[in-house]
Amino acid sequence: MSLSVRRRSLTAALLASTTCLGLLTACGFSSETGTGTGSSGSKASAGGGSFPVALTNAWGRTEVKEKPVRVATVSDGDTAIALALGLVPVITPDVEDGDQVAEYKQRAITKLGEKKLKTYDDTDGTDYEAIAAEEPDVILGVNTWDMDTDYAKLSPIAPVVTFADKKQSDTLTWQERLKTAAKALGLTEKADAVIAANEKTLKDAAAAHPEFQGKTYTYSVVHPEQITYMSYADQDPGVFEQLGLVKHPRSKDYSANKNGVSLENLDELESDVLLMTYPFGDEGLLSASELETNKLFRSLDVVKNKHFAVVPSENTLASAIAYPDALSAPWVVENLTPILAKAVAGK
Template sequence: MNRLARPAARRSAPRRSTTRRSTTRRSAVRTLVAAAAAATLLVGCGGGKDDKAGTGKPTGNAAAPAAAFPVTLTNAWGRTEVEKKPLKVATVSDGDTSIALALGLVPVITPDAEDGGPVPEYKQRALTKLGAGKPKTYDDTDGTDFEAIAAEAPDIILGMNTWSMDTDYAKLAPIAPVVTYTDKKHADTLTWQERLKNAAKALGMTAEADKVIAANDKAIGDAAAAHPEFKGKAYTYAVVHPEQLTFMSYADQDPGVFEQLGLKKTAKATGYNAEKNSVSLENLDELEADVLLMTYPFGDNGLLSASELETNKLFQSLTVVKGKHYAVIPSENTLSSAVAYPDALSFPWIVEKLTPLLAKAVAGT
């Protein structure tokens, strides 16, 4: 999993600024890839009109034959037995909601990841494609609302993207079969493809998951092919957290979308890791690269604002800044959080939005 918006101590951004979006936390191109992104939603969400919002029923030909069940999956807390094709799906994180929507399922209940605010563009696209309104939600300010989930009588509960399963599993399992990771460390380490595939097994939708992955691969492959100038450009990605300026593209950090588009980490990346990733204002030259990407997901709660950094004389002296090979990845439209935690649903939208920003930074415009 790409954890670009989190420093080593697993400090969390505000809710809309991070996203793999655990339910226990509240504080925290277009021309070329749009067709591929739309194709992903079409493949992942299904195109049929026979689905009713909130039923959890798959659209199109998503239904699995009865012979595919029962399904038994092991997890870090026991075994999950799925006796028959699940129709009513509940989710315990926004990332799990993305899995369901990517597979063409509208959950019967989800955590309120938007805190009552607007739905992110990529999610709204999926809901519109499915002919659905905003799914029913529960307030997860104090954690998972087990009573709200139980009241919807789900056939299955998706928990592939939550950090709270160690405490939640015992309360969720009596409600419905819980689909989650096989090792507790997988809360951090699984890729979005692995999370999608594991959930799809329990849903009898492995073929649909493969199609989503293939469509997403095509979206980023097409974008990279359209921008050969990205190939081999060294980049630094830094995030302004409340307590530090964080060098997030350290050597063993997941490659993420940037490197799939052709960029590579700078040589300085070897000097940073998950436990050592703070850059002092006296050492801003550590950010030097062919391309510098910054994000400010904490807004006024960050260590410093964009204007404060950009008027810093040392920052202004950087070759990458003077050459205008510098870009800010916005957080207001949820792009910075989506980049940090890409999932099956957001991935093509990330490519669509990020590619033109990178093109301008590489070109120095």
Template sequence: MPTTPARPTTTRTTTAAARRRPARALAAAAALSTCLGLLTACGTADDGAKSPAGAVGDRTAGFPVSLTNAWGKTEIPTRPLRVATTSDGDTAIALALGIVPVITPDIEDGDPVAEFKQRAIDKLGAGKLKTYDDTDGTAYEEIAAEDPDVILGMNSWSMQADYTKLTPIAPVVTFTDKKHADTLTWQERLRTAAKALGRTAEAEKVIAANARTTARAAAAHPEFKGKKYTYAVVHPEQISFMSYAAQDPGVFESLGLAKTDKARDYGPDKNAVSLENLDQLDADVLLLTYPFGDKGVLSPAELEGNKLFKSLNAVKNKHFAVVPSENSLATAMAYPDALSAPWVTEELTPILAKAVAGG
């Protein structure tokens, strides 16, 4: 599994925890007015905000819904009102669709909520979300206590262990193939969840709003078109090639960029770049982040002083940029979702513009 900027690992088990709890050490993101645009499809007080999921009307219209997943089949008899989530990515899906989850994993653990997420919560009048401590994994009993109508697990890396324990609680909405935990785009995750929740139209509005945001940014920066990029994260155990071929590109491709040919050599189970192979990082644009500072496998000074690293064309010609780890950008780039995409576009565009311009 690929490693997250917040929780390094080279094993499948601990990476599952990492995806559920991204960016504990990262502070709240800068405010972005355009992030409100993706919430145009969200519920308001007039369309049922009193119910946890924000859904009203005929709950039988369009239901029952049957979804095949990697472990069996999910049957949803009526439109869900009470939605539980098993990862921050699933919480983002719910909020983007105008749904206030009845319970979510506590990924902030006392840290400030990312601004784009807080704006969505505030718009829905949700106050503070009810959470469970997921340090030791999914809290089945706490989820069951909230009596959900459905459980979202479109972004969960622990579904192999969780599925049989969650299904007695409520129908579980998750991916159709186990490898999809790593490879689905946020749009695909959103659409599947929306079908289960009876919110397909809302999902398409969110996707269209995000597409308009990136299209405007791409039009303002025609120099991005055709540029190849690499995004890497310096963890304590390794340097991780995060922009591997099957990884969701998030906003990069919508902005006109493309992954390098070397991306084909990396994947969810193979993303470590050794020091003798630092040339694998070279691209028209190279982005790095150091979420662990001097505690990475190499400190920023050590890596950027490395002879092979300095020989990379991207470094020599100053087409190299460091993504700040003080906010949620590094994690949001690695694990895109419907809620963060407009903010990522706003934050990432100036960094890319400077790196493309180079020396």
């Protein structure tokens, strides 16, 4: 899987900066709400909620007895949730993509008064000892694929906030993940503000680009083992559908567990707009030049009519599109809309 697909930034629309709200404002940060808990564990500003809070999850029941101050995360997406809610986690997994922190995430960290986050090496999975050493009040795990393994080892450390059904590891939207975490943190009002601000950013972007309305799209990633149909029916649509695009009817034939497109079936990528990305370069199943000179690929109407575009992966944009989180939408809007506009126009 993809773009550091073991994490949900991890493995993230789109408008020029003149119509996009500023990243942090759009994500609910302001001089009033942008305070948070730094690694020292100082309290965040209140955002509503009463305690204790009890949440049922796929592995049991979590009870948060008092408003948490020290929050640990087990994925990039969970880190984004904490930052969007004005909290600096006491510890997080190290960043993907060769120590590069996504620009939008670094802006949020800086806004909250930190230069960088305290991290643990998750090459071999979640570091339970490192998390325990930070004595968190709560552990956020609503954006992870590893909770089946992690829950039994994390729950003795602190209450674990995660999804109610194992299937939701792939199907929950970032808004649903944010709301789940916010309930446990007593920050429901702040979560609502984050969602509303993101929706306004996207509404403004859609209004600026009426040509997007009703266009079908396919988003595909070249992984080492396959070409992956990322815009499958149950995938979080992220920014695309809020901008007015719709998934191709063929998307219903694909899912998280059935998402490979063979070279013999490249016509499955046909759509009004096709976006491809090559995060693994020459280590992918095939390179950009190999795919884009493929006879069947070149015969697709979407390619012949120049409604095809490549999404850059070097700046984490491709990952942010595929795995949207609570922080990324305004930044994605700012960076991808020009690419999408050219593809829709056939330029």
